[in-house]
Amino acid sequence: MNSVDLEFIRHISVSSPTKIILLVIDGLGGLPNPETGKTELETANTPNLDKLAANGICGLIDPIGPGITPGSGPGHLALFGYNPVRFNIGRGVVEALGIDFDLQPEDVAARGNFCTVDKAGLVTDRRAGRIPTDECTRLCQLLNGLVIDKVRPLLSPVREHRFVVVFRGEGLVPAVSDSDPQQIGVAPKPITALIPEAGRMASIANQLINKAKTILAEHHPANMLLLRGFSQRPQLPTMNEVYKLKPAVIASYPMYRGLAKLVGMEVLETGTSIEDELATLKQNYANYDFFFLHIKGTDSAGEDGDFKRKVSIIEQVDSALSSLTSLEPDVIVVTGDHSTPALLKSHSWHPVPILLHSKWCRPDRVKEFSESACVSGGLGRFHATQIMPLAMANALKLTKFGA
Amino acid sequence: MNSVDLEFIRHISVSSPTKIILLVIDGLGGLPNPETGKTELETANTPNLDKLAANGICGLIDPIGPGITPGSGPGHLALFGYNPVRFNIGRGVVEALGIDFDLQPEDVAARGNFCTVDKAGLVTDRRAGRIPTDECTRLCQLLNGLVIDKVRPLLSPVREHRFVVVFRGEGLVPAVSDSDPQQIGVAPKPITALIPEAGRMASIANQLINKAKTILAEHHPANMLLLRGFSQRPQLPTMNEVYKLKPAVIASYPMYRGLAKLVGMEVLETGTSIEDELATLKQNYANYDFFFLHIKGTDSAGEDGDFKRKVSIIEQVDSALSSLTSLEPDVIVVTGDHSTPALLKSHSWHPVPILLHSKWCRPDRVKEFSESACVSGGLGRFHATQIMPLAMANALKLTKFGA
Numbered sequence: 118m119n120s121v122d123l124e125f126i127r128h129i130s131v132s133s134p135t136k137i138i139l140l141v142i143d144g145l146g147g148l149p150n151p152e153t154g155k156t157e158l159e160t161a162n163t164p165n166l167d168k169l170a171a172n173g174i175c176g177l178i179d180p181i182g183p184g185i186t187p188g189s190g191p192g193h194l195a196l197f198g199y200n201p202v203r204f205n206i207g208r209g210v211v212e213a214l215g216i217d218f219d220l221q222p223e224d225v226a227a228r229g230n231f232c233t234v235d236k237a238g239l240v241t242d243r244r245a246g247r248i249p250t251d252e253c254t255r256l257c258q259l260l261n262g263l264v265i266d267k268v269r270p271l272l273s274p275v276r277e278h279r280f281v282v283v284f285r286g287e288g289l290v291p292a293v294s295d296s297d298p299q300q301i302g303v304a305p306k307p308i309t310a311l312i313p314e315a316g317r318m319a320s321i322a323n324q325l326i327n328k329a330k331t332i333l334a335e336h337h338p339a340n341m342l343l344l345r346g347f348s349q350r351p352q353l354p355t356m357n358e359v360y361k362l363k364p365a366v367i368a369s370y371p372m373y374r375g376l377a378k379l380v381g382m383e384v385l386e387t388g389t390s391i392e393d394e395l396a397t398l399k400q401n402y403a404n405y406d407f408f409f410l411h412i413k414g415t416d417s418a419g420e421d422g423d424f425k426r427k428v429s430i431i432e433q434v435d436s437a438l439s440s441l442t443s444l445e446p447d448v449i450v451v452t453g454d455h456s457t458p459a460l461l462k463s464h465s466w467h468p469v470p471i472l473l474h475s476k477w478c479r480p481d482r483v484k485e486f487s488e489s490a491c492v493s494g495g496l497g498r499f500h501a502t503q504i505m506p507l508a509m510a511n512a513l514k515l516t517k518f519g520a
Numbered sequence: 521m522n523s524v525d526l527e528f529i530r531h532i533s534v535s536s537p538t539k540i541i542l543l544v545i546d547g548l549g550g551l552p553n554p555e556t557g558k559t560e561l562e563t564a565n566t567p568n569l570d571k572l573a574a575n576g577i578c579g580l581i582d583p584i585g586p587g588i589t590p591g592s593g594p595g596h597l598a599l600f601g602y603n604p605v606r607f608n609i610g611r612g613v614v615e616a617l618g619i620d621f622d623l624q625p626e627d628v629a630a631r632g633n634f635c636t637v638d639k640a641g642l643v644t645d646r647r648a649g650r651i652p653t654d655e656c657t658r659l660c661q662l663l664n665g666l667v668i669d670k671v672r673p674l675l676s677p678v679r680e681h682r683f684v685v686v687f688r689g690e691g692l693v694p695a696v697s698d699s700d701p702q703q704i705g706v707a708p709k710p711i712t713a714l715i716p717e718a719g720r721m722a723s724i725a726n727q728l729i730n731k732a733k734t735i736l737a738e739h740h741p742a743n744m745l746l747l748r749g750f751s752q753r754p755q756l757p758t759m760n761e762v763y764k765l766k767p768a769v770i771a772s773y774p775m776y777r778g779l780a781k782l783v784g785m786e787v788l789e790t791g792t793s794i795e796d797e798l799a800t801l802k803q804n805y806a807n808y809d810f811f812f813l814h815i816k817g818t819d820s821a822g823e824d825g826d827f828k829r830k831v832s833i834i835e836q837v838d839s840a841l842s843s844l845t846s847l848e849p850d851v852i853v854v855t856g857d858h859s860t861p862a863l864l865k866s867h868s869w870h871p872v873p874i875l876l877h878s879k880w881c882r883p884d885r886v887k888e889f890s891e892s893a894c895v896s897g898g899l900g901r902f903h904a905t906q907i908m909p910l911a912m913a914n915a916l917k918l919t920k921f922g923a
Binding site for chain 2: 148149156177181182183184185186187188189190191192201202205206207208211212228346460461463464465466467488489492493497498
């Protein structure tokens with residue numbers, strides 16, 4: 118399947134009253150349990166998803182390409198129709214989005230670790246013994262308030278030893294190297310400019326690190342810090358510009374709200390459960406024509422290697438589904454941003470099952486929503502960036518190309 | 521299915537102890553025998569390949585694109601993950617690799633034919649009556665030793681009327697036209713520079729042709745020569761650079777060893793039979809983490825239109841397979857570089873069946889290795905350049921892309 122790009126879609130998309138719901142079950146795809154030969158999705162009892170699949174059209178998506186394991190950022194950008202190789206989101210930005218930090222366009226964000234160094238300055242523990250989050254918060258406060266060459270480094274705790282530093286000031290260029298050596302027994306690396314324009318950024322980051330070394334000296338095991346993934350918020354065309362949609366995100370985890378904000382989605386406040394998210398959908402249904410609903414638990418269970426819990430969360434989603442289908446949206450898409458097989462305990466490269474349900478979808482012969490069944494689906498195996506054009510078409514929001 | 525490029529893979533590939541075996545059964549794909557409705561692969565009794573397919577995941581590859589028939593060079597480059605349209609290998613270079621000629625980076629190689637011309641200088645037989653190889657060898661020796669404008673043309677016999685000429689000297693640019701008119705009743709064409717920088721190359725080639733015409737005058741039917749496909753060895757990133765692999769080739773035919781050398785594989789000496797190649801694999805198994813095994817007989821049988829012999833060679837491969845599987849490599853890929861249906865007596869554009877076997881491959885419902893069954897495989901139909909990313913992922917040699 119060849120693909121078309123955002124600029125192409127922008128020229129043929131039209132606004133209309135029809136509504137699209139994109140339900141993302143994070144890390145949906147799995148691998149078969151060796152005892153049963155069935156994946157998490159195939160093990161789960163999912164009468165409602167199966168019904169949608171039977172009346173809809175199914176397939177398998179590659180978020181980036183065959184063999185490539187996506188992070189959450191690239192996985193979601195692809196679902197929103199943005200080429201994740203072209204629009205790369207840096208580590209620092211992803212971390213800032215993950216704590217709901219309100220990144221400004223000129224801010225440069227970096228991922229930070231508090232770490233332990235010995236008397237010779239060599240790293241002995243890249244995670245400072247995973248200090249408690251409270252301690253991380255206290256150390257961030259200790260380091261905040263500095264101004265270096267008119268730039269303010271703003272440190273915010275994430276969890277345990279992890280934090281984000283956002284450099285706020287004018288004219289910063291994020292093309293600098295990491296200080297994190299990614300190994301122990303060596304000194305943190307000086308940060309260097311990867312292009313001449315980034316010299317000031319490198320200098321400011323190195324000054325911060327030197328000051329931090331002094332301030333943290335008495336706070337063993339967190340007596341030093343490591344920075345990596347310097348990056349700025351990417352400039353993405355909004356979903357309104359590209360698709361003429363009025364889009365909203367319903368997600369209980371900050372990172373996914375942050376990713377959605379990058380493409381111009383409005384954030385709807387919601388609770389932590391699947392039912393909370395569906396209640397939010399119902400309350401706001403009249404006000405938007407595109408909803409991105411994000412379910413986190415499946416990915417977390419997969420990462421924990423908890424096959425049973427992943428099955429159970431898929432079943433919870435299935436049970437709650439009627440409050441979504443009863444709204445009778447014109448297009449429902451159910452898929453994941455990548456696979457997270459419990460057997461691998463991590464994101465993986467395996468293609469992700471997808472179902473698309475609409476009045477105009479030309480149903481195939483797939484009768485259940487599963488990895489195996491989706492292999493024979495009418496959508497075939499395709500690139501995730503093509504989901505949005507398909508959803509838009511099924512919502513009759515794309516005009517004819519050419520005379 | 522979208523693809524990612526070598527540069528992308530280079531950034532996420534990591535070295536690890538896992539092992540990958542790529543078994544290429546040359547010209548594997550076929551067409552159904554009109555009497556039985558079964559292809560060569562479907563006719564062959566292949567219990568071991570079928571077992572690998574049943575426990576693995578299958579699909580169909582397009583080496584270049586739908587409808588495009590690949591030569592051996594492009595077909596193999598695609599299998600190694602190199603876009604064969606971007607990295608084109610000239611005819612002269614392929615011919616030189618085919619006789620194990622040790623091409624240097626600055627050498628320009630051309631494919632040569634001894635041919636017959638009449639008294640008016642018009643070509644009457646482009647192959648000089650297919651003179652015996654011995655005669656070709658003698659004529660090459662006759663023409664060797666010339667030095668033209670500080671360049672030495674080195675002629676080496678290939679088979680019958682075919683030879684290779686390698687121009688060795690400094691500053692040669694291969695962008696010149698062919699002298700071979702590809703028809704009879706016309707004169708050989710003067711060689712012309714296609715870009716200004718190639719003027720010297722064209723002049724030297726024309727001087728060689730003029731001298732050869734005099735020297736060969738008394739050697740009817742081989743009283744003239746035709747040259748085509750002037751080319752230099754392409755500069756390819758090595759598989760070690762791209763994939764961090766330590767790769768080796770086991771192939772009884774020189775051309776395939778030559779193609780593998782272009783991407784940095786180490787050549788392992790082997791014999792002429794399938795069993796020889798598998799013995800070589802076993803002896804060297806500990807020393808490499810990627811093996812390209814090449815089986816030539818299927819392609820030759822297909823080119824000869826010998827359906828039965830192609831079936832028989834596939835069965836020989838199947839019988840010998842246990843000495844490969846008993847090594848328990850982490851990833852086994854079995855496919856071909858293109859189809860060579862006995863009915864067509866030539867390479868063809870038909871997609872080639874592929875199976876991938878690994879602990880992490882998410883098996884599909886395909887139970888036998890055949891063209892028909894692979895249509896429903898979980899890998900779908902995809903571009904051959906994506907095999908390497910898939911194999912690398914299944915060997916857990918690719919890290920996550922993006923945070």
